[in-house]
Amino acid sequence: MLLREVEYVKPGSVAEALELLAANDGARALAGGQTLINVMKARAASPDMLVDLNGLPELKGIELASDGTLAIGAMTTYTELMRSAEAKARPILGEVCATIADVQVRNRGTIGGNVCSNDPTNHLPPLMVAVGATMTVLGAAGAREVPAEEFFLGVYMTAVGPGELLTKISIPAGKKDGFAAVTLGADGTCLANAAATVNGSVRVALGCVDAVPVVVTAGSPDGIADAVRSAGLDPPSDVHASAEYRLHLTTVVATRAAEEAASR
Amino acid sequence: MTESSSTTLAPEKVEVQKGWGGQSLKRKEDKRLLQGEGVFVDDVKRHGMGYLHFVRSPYAHAHITRIDVSAAEAMEGVYGTLTGEEVAALTEPFFQISSVPGANIKDYALAVGKVRYVGEAVVAVVAETRELARDASELVEVDYEPLPALVDARQAQEPGAPVLHDDAGGNLMWSGLYSWGDVDSAFAEADRVIEIDELHFHRFNSTPLECDGALVEFNRGVEQWTIHTNNQFPGFAAIMMGPAMQVGLDKLRFVTQDIGGGFGNKITSHPQLVVCCLLARKLNRAIQWTEWRTDFHMSMSHGNERWFQETKVAVSSDGTLLGFKTKALDDAGAWLRYEPLGGVIWAQVTPGMYRWRHIELEFTQVATNKAPVSPNRGYSRMQHLWFTERIIDIVAHELGLDPVEVRKKNYIRAEDMPYETPNGCVYDSGDYARMLDLALELIGYDGLGARREQAKANGKLLGVGIGSTLDSGTNNFGQSRMINPELQFSGNNEVATVKLDIFGEIVVTLGTTPQGQGHETTAAQVVADILKCSPDDVHVRAGHDSYWNSHAGFSGTYASQFAVTGLGAVKGATEMLRDEIFKLAGAVFGGVPAEALELADGGIRIKESPDAFLPFMACGAIINANNAGLPEDLDVTLNCRYVYRPPFQVPDVEKKFGNLTLTYAAQIHVAVVEIDPETGYYEIVDYAAVDDCGKRINPQIVEGQVMGATAQAIGAAMHEIYEYDEDGNLLTPNFYDYHVPHALDMPPLATGAIESPSPFTPLGTKGMGEGGGAGIHAISAAIQDATGKTVTNSHNPYQRVWELLQ
């Protein structure tokens, strides 16, 4: 419960936040804090400075463009996404957010924080990859657009470099999506999860099996299980699932996600 | 929408209740708790108190080669530290319950020279704030020389296994052979001998939501410690701490108000309390210790992990059980903090609910590099009853018999009650077959065939399982002599005082340390019935204070006994007070005999002329403040202390024979599971729990205990486990990986009750609350039923179920 000493700064603008992050090697952006604060409690990580992104209107808001593209501010909470009329344009987003942890966490946790922490068991990294999201990363040099597939680099590591911020996630129009997971109790930690989209062929992003989401494709949902098996996965073993069991679960949830996507 | 829970009574079995006893009176405790005004240990503060933080071992097994606290002590805001060397110099090792070899280990409040499990406390640091104390703990330098870790009890006695305690000459802590009846001839005349190679009961505990803690003050003038703590068995803590600290028990004052759950897990905090006491004296300031969740998981009171090996069961072809033989191997973890009592406690329920008479069990307890085990709801009996229930279902499976029929054929019958078990325990009352019928009725047993088909049509596997347990309550501590004949413990006791104060207040003081069992309410119900007043007029003091002179050697709240020992004491003290009120009134009315008087409307009056009425207020005022002129020989104080002592004999230590507990409440649970064969994922889709704890003073409180125990069983059966890797790292040190049930995980529940009053207790009640193990048995059985595969482990997460199906 007891964090190491840390400096706290509440910038008034994204520009100020970027300066603070660039100027301080040990600074980290604080989004919802539902992962970062916990890791700091365990003292498994201890940034020197927290740059609080809460209350920056530039990072909020959900906009639906005429072509159906959703632009979601990185500091949008799960609850805000679930309740957003615009976000219904891509129904899977709200459906998946509704199964993350619990009300308190959903009220505070943000989609930007979820993808930036990129814990292998998180829901959103595979979902973002599956729906073909584009991440807008802002730095001193200006903004970069990074496809979700290239965004995730490792556990707790993403394309957001030192002195940069994820500001926005853009998601193209679409309805034929699916998500399936086997969790530790209802709404618990994912032992295996997969997000799928059908767009002609079936594209499934697998979570929980590697440091970053793994994409497999097939002509139809029936082909997905084989695609998973031949993807050369080496999933981690932990107290809840051995590598072998996790691999098996992944073939099942991948197929179920694909079937759900195809059925819509 | 279906009700999440419903209650059914077996009407013909429930006595019509008169008075307050038997009513579901709303709890007196609730008002403060609902307003955030309870006082839990972490709410207690003192001026200038220092916050304690423990430096814990990152290694499961290692020599401590160097400890340097200088950097920590030099830090600003740090008040001081305590090391194992200091503890060893200032205290004696804790008294050991075990006979040799376990008796030879040297257990101190902090690790001395060696660490034996991850999370063991090595150094204590005290500072001005919680944060500073933890900061400073990171400056404490400890050098370790890692040793190989022993994490599997089955390897503990193999040659070359790492040895935890050189003093004990090996990892064997205690062993004993229990044999009753004529086992050999039972096996000789058996039609079938069923062999079960190995059954495993896993390691978990009840994780009370409030962890342990203390605020300890030292009064230099009288050299006495005041220990505000949530320890649930101060009597035990005191007899552990006094000799270790070489002080009389009058120097240790235990104070408790509200406790955030205990379930047995808060009995063995005496090592941490000793550290607080030593630091309070050393630093001359109040010491505040908060145990955090991760600390609790790593170091506090895990439940006993147990293997049952080479089990042989003697049965007739019709499913009649004759007897069994087995070898129980118990994993005590690194220290014997309450152990090896688990090595005899199981024997309270030796035959389970069944009539077999020929039983042999070889019990062995070993030390491993894991957190020490201590009592956990259902302590040691739960492990054994899971074993006996597994036997029933495995036998039924092997013989192709219906588990319901095998149970009914072998259950001890109502007409056999009171029933003496092969080892001399006396089951006081009960009707197990009737309970099973009620449970099956509640679950809709007859309709399950159709549901099975329906599930199959959906690609699911449906299974039903029964769990029968006994909740043996009110220990005869004489059973400890079977562990160590030297011990001078036997019987049991509990205390209550009831007094009538100046303004007529009826004040009740208990020796117990409730953690949510509603003692303030049920005690008031008992008092009100005797004094013919309203429970609202009865003021039951909240919590425990050993200054109140209302505690005895075994005072506390543990082992299913309040309804017998606690309420027995309340009844005794209240009857004494009632008789004194009669005496006083007789004198005040000028020599009116007791037979001519009666209690009514919060006072006492003359039956024939009700106008002659003396309210309790007058009684209290006369004795306490206006007593001139009362007859000299009037021996009345209106302040009555009563010690309830259950009728026990010292058991026969040679034969390991005798009555080990006074009451035997019974539970029969039925669980219906639905398994997704593709993943092993499963849900409990229906659940029924039938309880018989004799006369119920407050049925709603009793049902609450049944529900809570059931939920804990569901968590333990499906998810909860303290799993270690081969290096002795705990893999489930927090609520992320140690998954306890949440609201969405709970199945629909139907509860039922029958009442078989105990002939042996003051109120016909039985201790209860620990019967939840039934849920673990029921879920193991349901998974076996659904998969058709023998279930040999009490912990069945999705992966294990999937593996069963491969």
Add this chain to the structure above:
Amino acid sequence: MNVSGERVFDAPRDVVWRVMNDPASMAKTMPGVESFDIHDDRRWTANVKIPLGLGGLKMKVDMEKVEEREPEFAKLAVKGHGVGAMMNMETSFTLGDADGGGTSMAWSADVKIAGPVGSMGQRVLQPIVNQQVQHVLSALDAQVQAAKP
């Protein structure tokens, strides 16, 4: 946890051996090295900041070569002490001539992590370790190429 693998370097075995037994060039292959002290040809110490994403994990790492059979086998014992983490690693490699030229290296490591960081759970740590190993190997390759005559 145990990790192992095989890797082929496009360089003669003596070059690979030299690099792998030169503390200075080994230092360049380790993640987040901040400072480096060589005590003798068998023992050296590094102060590293292992990138854990949520903030680097500072560790003092002592390495000792416990076994050596030039030019094919070496075994190192690595002990790391950090606030909130203890690491013990035993790693060894065997060099051989790769068919098709170059040098093959069969390597294995047994990594033990204890302390709060350990409690983050293997589902997190295992991918982290795998990833760090990949970094080390590619950095090693770079060193080998640079060392080629």
Add this chain to the structure above:
Amino acid sequence: MDVSVTVNGTTYARDVEPRKLLIHFLRDDLDLTGSHVGCDTGNCGACSVLVDGVLVKSCMLLAVQANGASIETVEGLSENGELTPLQQSFNEHHALQCGYCTPGMLMSATALLRENPSPSEDEIKKALQGNICRCTGYWNIVEAVKAVGK
């Protein structure tokens, strides 16, 4: 850092370390000990409070982040000692035993009922998913909330 918060209508100004969690600030600095700590990983919900009307776990928020906010805790539910209908329902349905999780449960239920005055059983369970209770098995808590909803 200077922090000013309004808790249950009373404004408090304090100087706090940035690293201090809101739950410790409430309990240790403001002596509002009704909210509890049951874990150290944000799972148990015993520390749940409403910050500007939003239900959060006060162990995953720094006190400094609450600067200027209006906070509701269990101590603020009932007025002059009178139990609210929700609190009464908990008492009537025996929805608490040790009472340690109760403050957090009450805050979660309060947040639910404000948005959804007559929730279904599933909606209640979903709303209480972030609050661990080890005594009751949740059944009576769900019944208590349901009863107030009707």
